[in-house]
Amino acid sequence: DRFDIFMLWAGGAVKAPQKVERICSQTDIAATLLGQLQTNYSVFRYSKNLFNPTCKEYAFYDFPDGFGLITPEGHAVYDCSAGNTLMSSGERTDSLIIRGKAFLQYLYQDIDRY
Numbered sequence: 001d002r003f004d005i006f007m008l009w010a011g012g013a014v015k016a017p018q019k020v021e022r023i024c025s026q027t028d029i030a031a032t033l034l035g036q037l038q039t040n041y042s043v044f045r046y047s048k049n050l051f052n053p054t055c056k057e058y059a060f061y062d063f064p065d066g067f068g069l070i071t072p073e074g075h076a077v078y079d080c081s082a083g084n085t086l087m088s089s090g091e092r093t094d095s096l097i098i099r100g101k102a103f104l105q106y107l108y109q110d111i112d113r114y
Contacts, residue, residue, distance in 0.1 A: 025059040069100040
């Protein structure tokens with residue numbers, strides 16, 4: 001509940017009133033808004049359009065020496081320094097940790113390219 005953040009959109013980008021309850025993060029705002037405006041958002045590599053029914057539901061976040069991953073199946077928070085899970089819920093949390101580590105590694109590799 002701590003990360004359940006309310007957002008309201010109004011104006012020309014809103015095609016029809018609706019309530020969206022998909023798991024997402026702040027990085028998804030760019031692709032979602034640009035998608036509504038029918039504008040290419042491919043430059044935002046880590047953003048997903050929430051109105052695209054094929055996009056996977058997840059939110060990844062990081063903090064110094066750790067990360068969290070939230071999916072419909074559960075969530076997990078991992079401390080990279082200590083090498084242990086700080087918090088988890090749901091089924092298959094081990095796979096969430098593996099996915100989170102892979103995501104974090106990909107981010108670091110992407111940063112190294114620039």
